[in-house]
Every structure is written in structure tokens, then in C-alpha cells.
Amino acid sequence: MASSSTAPQLKISAPPREIEREPLVLNQRSPGWISDQIAGIIEGKTPTWWWVTMAISLPIMLMCFIMIGYLISTGVGVWGLNSPIAWGWAIVNFVFWIGIGHAGTLISAVLFLLRQKWRTSINRAAEAMTIFAVMCAGIFPGIHVGRIWFAWWLFPLPNANGPIWPQFRSPLLWDVFAVSTYFTVSLLFWYMGLIPDLATIRDRCKGVVRKFFYGLFSLGWTGSNRHWSNYEKAYLLLAGLSTPLVLSVHSIVSFDFAVSQVPGWHTTIFPPYFVAGAIFSGFGMVLTLMIPLRSLFNLQDLLTVRHIELMCKVTLATGSIVGYAYGMEFFIAWYGGNPYEAYAFQNRAFGPYWWAYWIMISCNVITPHLFWFKRVRTNMVFVWILSIFVNIGMWFERFVIVVTSLHRDYIPANWSYYSPTYVDVLTFIGTFGLFMVLFLLFIRFLPLIAISEVKGVTNHADPHHPLGGAKGGHHS
Amino acid sequence: MINDIQAYGLLAEFHTPADAMHAAEKVRDAGFTRWDVHTPFPVHGMDEAMGLKDSKVGWFSFLGGSTGFTLGYLMIWFMNSYNYPIVVGGKPLMSPMFPFPVVYEMTILLSAFGAIFGMLFMNRLPKLYHPLLKNCRFKGATHDKFYVIIETADPRYSDAGTRELLESAGCKHMETVED
Structure with missing residues (x-):
């Protein structure tokens, strides 16, 4: 049978339209176009x-530093803190900024492990956001210690006070380790991702000064496959390490509250609830930043509507977890049968700070559920406005947790009301100036989209795709 | 004077990842040892095409993590129950529980150091000089071109034979790189 020796012609028909995935890079853009487009922003x-x-952000940043200078030279009395409410805006802002950072690590690490290739268009900017947010966060625990010149006592450093060391049973000390580890690992992960892209810019740029600095920081990268092999392994390991790290950081931040005995803080739901809230707020901030950048730099082919939609879906999922946690807190406050706990929660919703509670509920519980609708998710202006509501809601969540739990504790004689002073307010606004200055410098001097990673998810990069040069033949 | 310039290797340019991968398979099968493929992004399957073994970076990370874990417990034991014993809440001076969050973070921190510095060490980076980085054509390696380089130091290297091998692999351009 001569005909049996020839293999039957296998014809694979194209999948039906509705299960076809939208491409991550639109218009079949080639790797060369991707470098030109992204490096072109810097050049x-x-x-x-x-x-x-920049002209708006710089004075706001300076205002932050002036307020900190005033605080240090005068004392914490310039803040609105009083006897039962010893943790005010400083801690609210600290938790707020740390939470913002979590989306960056989720995108760079967790979505990498889950093989979500869409992360490549947003991971670089989101990681930068993480680093700058953690820098803003780090200011507050440093300055709220009061006598800031003793802030180094936070670290286990040898000192001349006899053998005396930090007390490791305190969750506040766990926090020092969690946040500093988080900052260091995020920075290294971000920098490692930048190395191949810095080499791309090094090989394109004209000026001597630019060539020197991009050359220096790209460490002599040549794109060698022997290097890529180790690089990809290190990337996978860092993603695998950052995932438990990011979950632990906000869990440990929540221990600052949960390990105490204050009603409203002393709850076991805090770690998962804080982590979900952190990712929720972080995605809110990513959307706030990326939607304008996408139009300002004409990145619609790289940061597609599908990317924005997927981010909205993550916001919806984490926002729902947060909403569930709010409900569960109330249920446990009633079901647990502890009168102090029950009072703390009634007081949250209907006490003197009712307005903060209901701002939190309307921003965090109602807003994300609009993302069920495709028409909302694909309307960039609407998504941007909703992302602002997420940011506002999550700041109020931390305010509600910190302030309303403290202001009425066990003894009514101690009860009080807390209002921030102008120093509190201007310091917080100032950190937005600091954040924006850093972020603007980042988008001016560094590639805001991971060039090599986006190239890697195009069809041109796939050796088994016709655009990647596949001839349809078999290769060993 | 031209004869004084040493040749570093033979550089062949390809325009698609598939071409570069087929070329790599040929070079691998010809038994070369001092050669490399340069690509603007990691090409899936290139490690097999080059015959590379699994990266050893994981060991550095493991070493870092073990150090962090041990060092963390030792540090806390030394500080809180040996050098300056302090009783808090009438609890034992040392337990595996209360140091755990700090030890966990230290394990992750040193594992991450192991991963990134291990990667840089295995790649011998930072490198201040590389002959390829002087080559104008090679700038495409971080843009959209793919290169196979065979070093003259390879025992199997011969001017004519190597050139023929790379030509048969379908390269689009070939040139000698100066050392």
C-alpha cells in the first residue's frame, strides 16, 4: 500500500471567534516597533x-518636608493626637501607602506565577508605584515615634546603652522587618527587570552622558541566552519569593492592630481582610495612573482595553472580598457575644464617626460592583473616576479602623474625639507630591513598560508561529 | 596593522527566533562549546536548542534562605534570651513562635539576595567590557535581531568550516567581531 506511507493531511481549523483571545499587543506590532515606541518616550x-x-508636584513635596521639619523641631503636639487616640493620620497614611504598593507586587509576582501574560504591559509601572508608595509609607512610622533621632532604635543595632536590644515579641518590630524586606525585595525585583531594557536604551541613545549611565546600570547586558537562562530562573524565584512576601507584609501590618486588645482591632479576620484591601486599593491606584499615561503616550496598542478590563475584574474580586469582610466583622461582633466588641462596631456605623464609615462603605462596597458591567469597564473616563473612589474609600477604611476603634475604649471617662490639624493634612497631601515627583522622574528616564517582556508575548517572539519564522516544519 | 587585531568570533545575524533556534540546534549538534545566542527577549525553547542545563541559580537562593532562617532565629535568641534576657508577660524567654514573622522575612530577604546576586554571579555581571558591545551591528540584539556568535577560541572553530555552517543555517548577515 503505497498511499499509507504518506501521512494524512491534518487540517486544523481556526477556533470559533467567541473563544479566540484578544491579542495582548494590538495591530500585530513587531518587537522593533515596541522598542521604538517605549524607548521613544524617554528619547x-x-x-x-x-x-x-512637575511644577505642581514639586512644591507639594517641599510642603511635606517643611511640615516634617516643623514636626521634628516642635514635637508631636503639632498633630491632632490626644490621649486615647495616639495613632492618628500618621498610621492611617502609613497603612494606606503600604496597601497601594501591594498591587505592584501582585502584578509582578502573583500574576507571573499564574501565567497571566497580560501583566507584562503594566508590571513595570506598577512595580515603580510599589516602590514609591512604600517610600511614602516609610516616612510615617519614622516620624510618628516623636523623638525621631531615636528612630534607629527600631533596628537591632549594637549600641552603647549596655546590652539592650529590641523586643521581638512586639508586632511593631515585625513590621519593621516586613516593610524593610518588602522595600528591598521590590526594589531588586524591579531593577532586575530593568536590566535588559536599560541595555536596549543604552544601545539606542546618542548622548555621552546618557550612554554612560544607561551603560553603567545595564551592567554590560548582551542578551546572551546563557544569561537569559539564569535570568529567567532568578525571575521565577523572585516571583515565588515575592508572593509569600506580599501576603505576609499586609498580614503583619494588620498584626499591629490584631495582636492588641482594643475592641475593633482584636480580630482574626484582619490578615486576609487587609491583604485583599491592599490589593484592591493598589489596583485602584494602578488604574488612576495608567489610564492617563495610556492616552498621553499613545500606548493603546500595548495597554489595550482588555488590560484595563482585566484590572477592573481584579478590583471587583478584591473589592467583593473587602465587602464580605465588612459584613463578617459585624456578624462576629454580634455572634462573638463580647459586649465591648459589639459596641465598637455599633459605634463605628452610628457613632460620632458615622460619616467616615459610610464614605468607606459607599466607596468600597458599591463602587467595585459597577465593574460587573462591560460598558463600565470599557469606558476609560468612568473607570478612572471609579478608581479615584476606590482610593478615597480605602483611605477612609484605615481611618475608620484606626480612629473609631481608639476613640471610645473600655472606660467612658477616657473617651474623646480626634480631629487632624493642618500639619496632619498638609503632610499627607505632601506625600502625594513626593509620590508624583518620583513617578514623573520614572516615566521620563526609565522605560515605563517592560520592553523585553512585552516583546516576549507577541507572536513575533514565538518560534512556532509563522510571524516568529516557523515554516510549519518539524524541528528537533 | 590590521593583522594585529585579534578576531573574537564569527557573528551571524538572524531575523526571526525560529531561524536563530534552528541555527542553534545545528551549532549544538556540531559540538561547539564556546558559542552563544543573543536575543532581545528570552526565546522559549532556546535552552534546549542550545543544549543548556537547568540554571543553578536556585541553589544560591536556597543557600540564602537557609542562612536567613538560621541567622534570624539565632539573632533573636541571642538578643532576647541570652545577651539581654527580658521576660514579657511571664512567657518563656525563647519559643519558636514569636520570632517567626521576623525569621520569615529574613528567610525571604536572603533568598531574594541569593536569587539576584546568584544570577549576576553566574552571568559574570556586571561586565565592564565585552567585544560584542563594540560592534555596531550587534545593537540589534537588544532591539529585534537574533545573533549566533561562535568564538575563535572554540576548539572546533575554523574560518571556512564555521562560516559554512552558519551560512547553511540561513543567516542574513555575517561578520567577524574584533576582540
Whole structure:
């Protein structure tokens, strides 16, 4: 039978349209186009809006430093703290900023382990956001210790006070280790991702000064496959390490509250609830930053509507967890039968701070559920406005947890009301200035999308795809 | 004077990852040892095409993590129950529980150091000089081109034979790189 020796012609028909995935890079853009587009942002003229935003952000940042200077030179009395409410805006802002950071690590690490390739378009900017947010967060525990010149006591450093060391049973000390580890690992992960992209810019740029600095920081990267092999392994390991890290950081932040005995803080739901809230707020911030950048830099082919939609879905999922946690807290406050706990929660919703509680509920419980609708998720202006509500809601969540739990504790004679002073307010606004200055410098001098990673998810990068050069033949 | 310049190797340019991968398979099968493929992004399957073994970076990370774990417990034991014993809440001076969050973070921190510095060590980075980085054509390696380089130091290298091998692999451009 001569005909049996020839293999039957297998024809694979194209999948039906409705199960076809939308491409991650639109218009079949080639790897060369991707480097030109992203590196072009750094090489081109500085846009006017950049100067305008910088001119607004710089004085706001300076205001932050002036307020901190005033605080240090005068004392914590310039803040609105009083006897039962010894943790005010400083801790609220600390938890707020740390939470923002979590989305960056979720995108860079957790979505990498879950093989979510869409992360490549947003991971670089989100990781930068993480680092800058953690920097803003780190300011507050440092300055709220009061006598800031003793802030180094937070660290286990040898000292001349006899053999005396930090007390490791305190969750506040766990926090020092969690946050500093988080910052260091995030920075290293971000920098490692930047190495191949810095090499791309090194090989393109003209000026001697630029060539020197991009050359220095790209460490002599040549794109060698022997290097890529180790690089990819290190990337996988860092993703695997950052995942338990990011979950532990906000869990440990929540221990600052949960390990205490204050009603409203002393709950076991705090770690998962804080982590979900952190990712929720972080995605809110990523959306706030990425939607304008996408149009300002014409990145619609790289940061597609599908990317924004997927981020909205993560916001919806984590927002639902947060909403569930709010309900469960109340249930346990009643079911647990502890009168102090029950009072703390009634007081949250209907006490003197009712307004903060209901701002939190309306922003965090109602807002994400609008993302069930595709028409909402695909409307960029609407998504951007909703992302602002997420940011506001999550700040109020921390305010509700910190302030309402403290202001009425066990003895009514101690009860009080807390209001921030102008120093509290301006310091917090100032950290937005610091964040924006850092972020603007980042988008001006570093590639805001991971060039090599986005190239890797195109069809051009797939040796088994016709665009990647596959001839349809078999290779060993 | 031209004869004084040493050749570093033979550089062949390819335009698609599939071409570069087929070339790598040929070079691998020809038994070369001092050669490499340079790509703007990691190409899936290239490690097999080059015959590379699994990366050893994981061992550095493991070593870092074990150090962090041990060091963390030792530090806390030394500080809180040996050098300056302090009783808190009438609890034992040392237990595996209360140091755990700190030890956990230290394990992760040193594992991450192991991963990244192990990667840099295995790749011998940072490198201040590389002959390929002087080559104008090679700038495509971080843009959209794919290169196979065979070093003249390879025992199997011969001017004519190696050139023929790379040509048969379908390279688009070939040139000698100076050392």
C-alpha cells in the first residue's frame, strides 16, 4: 500500500471567534516597533504636561518636608493626637501607602506565577508605584515615634546603652522587618527587570552622558541566552519569593492592630481582610495612573482595553472580598457575644464617626460592583473616576479602623474625639507630591513598560508561529 | 596593522527566533562549546536548542534562605534570651513562635539576595567590557535581531568550516567581531 506511507493531511481549523483571545499587543506590532515606541518616550522631547505636573508636584513635596521639619523641631503636639487616640493620620497614611504598593507586587509576582501574560504591559509601572508608595509609607512610622533621632532604635543595632536590644515579641518590630524586606525585595525585583531594557536604551541613545549611565546600570547586558537562562530562573524565584512576601507584609501590618486588645482591632479576620484591601486599593491606584499615561503616550496598542478590563475584574474580586469582610466583622461582633466588641462596631456605623464609615462603605462596597458591567469597564473616563473612589474609600477604611476603634475604649471617662490639624493634612497631601515627583522622574528616564517582556508575548517572539519564522516544519 | 587585531568570533545575524533556534540546534549538534545566542527577549525553547542545563541559580537562593532562617532565629535568641534576657508577660524567654514573622522575612530577604546576586554571579555581571558591545551591528540584539556568535577560541572553530555552517543555517548577515 503505497498511499499509507504518506501521512494524512491534518487540517486544523481556526477556533470559533467567541473563544479566540484578544491579542495582548494590538495591530500585530513587531518587537522593533515596541522598542521604538517605549524607548521613544524617554528619547523624545519632554512633554509640556510633564513640566506642568512637575511644577505642581514639586512644591507639594517641599510642603511635606517643611511640615516634617516643623514636626521634628516642635514635637508631636503639632498633630491632632490626644490621649486615647495616639495613632492618628500618621498610621492611617502609613497603612494606606503600604496597601497601594501591594498591587505592584501582585502584578509582578502573583500574576507571573499564574501565567497571566497580560501583566507584562503594566508590571513595570506598577512595580515603580510599589516602590514609591512604600517610600511614602516609610516616612510615617519614622516620624510618628516623636523623638525621631531615636528612630534607629527600631533596628537591632549594637549600641552603647549596655546590652539592650529590641523586643521581638512586639508586632511593631515585625513590621519593621516586613516593610524593610518588602522595600528591598521590590526594589531588586524591579531593577532586575530593568536590566535588559536599560541595555536596549543604552544601545539606542546618542548622548555621552546618557550612554554612560544607561551603560553603567545595564551592567554590560548582551542578551546572551546563557544569561537569559539564569535570568529567567532568578525571575521565577523572585516571583515565588515575592508572593509569600506580599501576603505576609499586609498580614503583619494588620498584626499591629490584631495582636492588641482594643475592641475593633482584636480580630482574626484582619490578615486576609487587609491583604485583599491592599490589593484592591493598589489596583485602584494602578488604574488612576495608567489610564492617563495610556492616552498621553499613545500606548493603546500595548495597554489595550482588555488590560484595563482585566484590572477592573481584579478590583471587583478584591473589592467583593473587602465587602464580605465588612459584613463578617459585624456578624462576629454580634455572634462573638463580647459586649465591648459589639459596641465598637455599633459605634463605628452610628457613632460620632458615622460619616467616615459610610464614605468607606459607599466607596468600597458599591463602587467595585459597577465593574460587573462591560460598558463600565470599557469606558476609560468612568473607570478612572471609579478608581479615584476606590482610593478615597480605602483611605477612609484605615481611618475608620484606626480612629473609631481608639476613640471610645473600655472606660467612658477616657473617651474623646480626634480631629487632624493642618500639619496632619498638609503632610499627607505632601506625600502625594513626593509620590508624583518620583513617578514623573520614572516615566521620563526609565522605560515605563517592560520592553523585553512585552516583546516576549507577541507572536513575533514565538518560534512556532509563522510571524516568529516557523515554516510549519518539524524541528528537533 | 590590521593583522594585529585579534578576531573574537564569527557573528551571524538572524531575523526571526525560529531561524536563530534552528541555527542553534545545528551549532549544538556540531559540538561547539564556546558559542552563544543573543536575543532581545528570552526565546522559549532556546535552552534546549542550545543544549543548556537547568540554571543553578536556585541553589544560591536556597543557600540564602537557609542562612536567613538560621541567622534570624539565632539573632533573636541571642538578643532576647541570652545577651539581654527580658521576660514579657511571664512567657518563656525563647519559643519558636514569636520570632517567626521576623525569621520569615529574613528567610525571604536572603533568598531574594541569593536569587539576584546568584544570577549576576553566574552571568559574570556586571561586565565592564565585552567585544560584542563594540560592534555596531550587534545593537540589534537588544532591539529585534537574533545573533549566533561562535568564538575563535572554540576548539572546533575554523574560518571556512564555521562560516559554512552558519551560512547553511540561513543567516542574513555575517561578520567577524574584533576582540
